[in-house]
Amino acid sequence: MKKETLALHAGYTKDEQKTMAVPIYMSTAYAFDSAEHAANLFALKELGNIYTRIGNPTTDVFEKRFAALEGGEAALATASGMAAITYSVLNLCEAGDNIVAANQLYGGTVTLFTHTLKRLGIEARMFDVHKPEQLEDLLDEKTKLIFFESITNPSIDVPDFEAIVAIANKYGIITIVDNTVATPMLCSPLELGVDVVVHSTSKYTTGQGLALGGIIVEGRSAKEKLLDKSRYPHFNEPDASYHGLIYNETPFPPFILRARLSLLRDMGAAPSPFNSWLFIQGLEHLSLRIKQHSQSALAIAKWLASHPKVKKVNYPLLEGDKNYKNAKKYLKGGASGLLSFEVDSFEEAKKIADSVKIFSRVVNIGDSKSIITHPASTTHQQLSAEELELAGVSEGLIRLSIGLEAVEDLIADLEQAMS
């Protein structure tokens, strides 16, 4: 089935109440029929609900639906995108290991990788997504994963999937892609050979800025790599914390099974069932929304490119953009709603951000309402001019997240703000 159809139907079987909408099961715990029933559930001999930290029926529909959209084997929803990223990394690493990650990443992911993981003894080595050849020198026997974003936030780059995946496969290293900005509707990392996909569902999935959430999806190819006993011992040796379970020896997709039974159990960033329900609502019309976000963003990118005050526009599907070739190859039906542009100075950019009337000044993306951010005076305020340069953020850079308002109104708003 096509994604538009899966987004409405996958993962939900109507119960005896026959509700068309997926019910919200607001419950912390679930009753067992007998002590034996409970024992079977804990031993995975029977599948069923135990406690909402480990699983919930509403969240289960959301996980199955999202896994279907990504073409994956199983999924695990978390309380936020950062929790999904953290668990996807901790599922493979321990102190003494290293990960290799793109330079061009979401800010929270950068601080997680370079500060928080460092304190846990996990080293992050960075590469430029436009220079995948750098990877060869960074990988060794302690490298557990390669992490990158399908459309990078905030730099708006589209990596060369083929080159990165080829090197990862040569060494049998798991690849993890953050597909938040592209969404499963525009990019299918698992089809491109990636092993695990993560998302912040706080963005385009809810679509209206309603709730925080994240999700991890395991692709079919993950297990083959996890069978490597020396690189991934935790999947091949008995887990003493789960009565000697060997994750690779169960019939379940091992990456998600371990993330759920070990990490979610012990660290607990489980989603609220209500938030899972909101994400299910969001998925129903994601295919339509993302088309409109992409169409309006491209129209605005073209308009900006011909504006006399604009030095440069970054949008992957704008002809001449350095990501154009990769965007054409790896994105289907659009490049999503993020774009950025540069004007002459800090003051000029700040004036534009202060003068818009429809765009909101917010540090979020993927809302139905359009958003403007001037990184140099907000998110990147603490950085010096040289540090801004290194981060790829010029003082006159403005980032836009294009919403679902009429594109004529958005252009008129920018025009008056830039006059």
Ligand SMILES: *Cc1c(COP(=O)(O)O)cnc(C)c1O
């Ligand atoms: C927002 C975002 C995250 C973090 O997600 P939260 O839900 O805010 O924790 C991770 N990656 C990308 C690309 C994002 O845009």
